[in-house]
Amino acid sequence: MNPTESSPRRRPTIRDVARKAGVSKSLVSMVIRGEEKVSARSREAVLRAAAELGYRPNLMARSLVQRRTKIVGVMVSDLRNPFFGDVVSGIEQQASELGYKVLFTTGDRQQERETEAIENLLELWVDGLILAGPRIDQDSIGRIGRSVPVVVLHRPTPTTSSADSVTNDDRAGAEMAVNHCHALGHARIAHIDGGTGAGAQERREGYEHSMRRLGLVEHIVLVSGGYTEPRGYQGAQELLSKRPLPTAVFAANDLCAMGAINAFEEAGLGIPSDISVIGYDNTSLAALRHVSLTSIHQPSIEMGQMAVERLFQRIDKGRTEPTHEVVAPSLVVRNTTGPPPAEPELEVRR
Amino acid sequence: MNPTESSPRRRPTIRDVARKAGVSKSLVSMVIRGEEKVSARSREAVLRAAAELGYRPNLMARSLVQRRTKIVGVMVSDLRNPFFGDVVSGIEQQASELGYKVLFTTGDRQQERETEAIENLLELWVDGLILAGPRIDQDSIGRIGRSVPVVVLHRPTPTTSSADSVTNDDRAGAEMAVNHCHALGHARIAHIDGGTGAGAQERREGYEHSMRRLGLVEHIVLVSGGYTEPRGYQGAQELLSKRPLPTAVFAANDLCAMGAINAFEEAGLGIPSDISVIGYDNTSLAALRHVSLTSIHQPSIEMGQMAVERLFQRIDKGRTEPTHEVVAPSLVVRNTTGPPPAEPELEVRR
DNA sequence: ATGAAAGCGCTAACAA
């Protein structure tokens, strides 16, 4: 029995191809990489041998000698959030445009898992790293940024950091949300926050700042939530236990908003007749006509593309000073926000 | 100026650590891999040097000599479908349990992109491959399966194939959907199909078979759709242009169902008062109380885990005969299905 | 307990 065949499919290497084609390794290498200076005869022989053997170059071996992988690593904090679907799509588009492959890992919204996920990518010596909505601390990011080009997505990064960042202006977005509600006549505007999620702090601050600026400081109600539906539900429950009830709620993101809406509807409140809800991210979820959630839009596909572009500038263009791109969010009004209900107090006074 | 420092962060290698710690490469290797037979003194010296240099082992170099990567590659057909969030989560859990890393790529529902995505993984010499909802043809899958362990998720695979598969019984699930509608009193049950999506054919067949078995063959209405919301919307539009209108619609998946619901609501139809809608996959989307979509559940997290387990058996346990695991789907009744409206014909006759 | 040497699959000079 042929030992090569009997061994459970040892993958053919460049050597096997060379032997079969009757040429040297280097010639095979040249053909595989599409170099010109190869005679048609050799080229054909090599290609045929490669095809017959089912040869596939070993990227690791190649990367080892070239000292670069042409791979962009992407750590996505939460694959369950539809928001990241768009981001990833933008990343892939641009990467393939620039000749890079993309590999993903996920952190499942837990710091420890994120660290692991990033480590996995780093051990592969990816040429660059994109952290999409990371929760790990800034110090860690800075440290990683010193050993490999890093772009942080959706999370503001201190200007001192070695990492680039691409974010939307969360503070401005939050203010848009509050202003929208205020313009509709709301005063008791509450916020279910995003906890430790990327950008959550800024949205919180934007909310508070805006409330203050509008003279609604005594109406500030801030409950803790998170970037998931159950967190939004919990946050809404907490709001429901307080009096007076808010007439509008700004939720940390769309998922959170959906959870809040569920809680309110369960409590028999009409949306937006009794209570308005506004989300953030303008995900595909919000756009579903059946959901029709008013939300703050951030251009996620474009942001994904920008992240890759930034990485590229560092890797292939030798840029070294960090850049911090901030894109403008925008308000998308749909059907979960409207004017507040008539004040019950009026009826009491009557 | 120290040339090592000035060069734009060349990553430290095992050699650098060895030099700094004043020991040999092999010793460093042993320490890094946590081997026992190393003196405490050397171990400390090595660890300190490694920490100071920010050393990170190069997985590629290691894989090259070990001829295995301890990486499971996963090609996900559509990251925008929340369904895959769960699947991925199951895959990651089980993989980390078994000591494997996971790397993802996506195909964005296009065959060509899928092929590329898979190729990327293969060139890394991943130890095994999971194809989650692939659209590429069975031949290609079979070919890949002959060179590396492959598990196909969510898509039935011919028993002749060299790949394993983990699927739910799409045919049975489709029949459950139809039976549920029939039990509610519906006869005009239409189907918006999933086109070339994984399992779509089986769902289509299950629908037709079930309609036939229930004696509703003349009510079979099958329009083409797909596994996305816009496709569902289009499919529903087509249904709306036909007479008589169906009283219930079985959509290829939840996304498709949402699109259909949008179309129906836009047309002024009440759900489920005028028309019932049932989806497939029981995604987080369907579970949103505000959406509350009746759907066919498949245990996605468990299926992800099983896929990894199957891979593991091939990689580390030497299994060679293909397995085809089929799990049972189940019906989850929510608020988008109900009894059909009173027949308008009755009023006409009156 | 530690080190020297060979080699994983590939590319990149350099020779021929």
Add this chain to the structure above:
DNA sequence: TTGTTAGCGCTTTCAT
């Protein structure tokens, strides 16, 4: 145009 050689960073015998 083609082959030879060295070496990428690491693990793995095999000596010591």
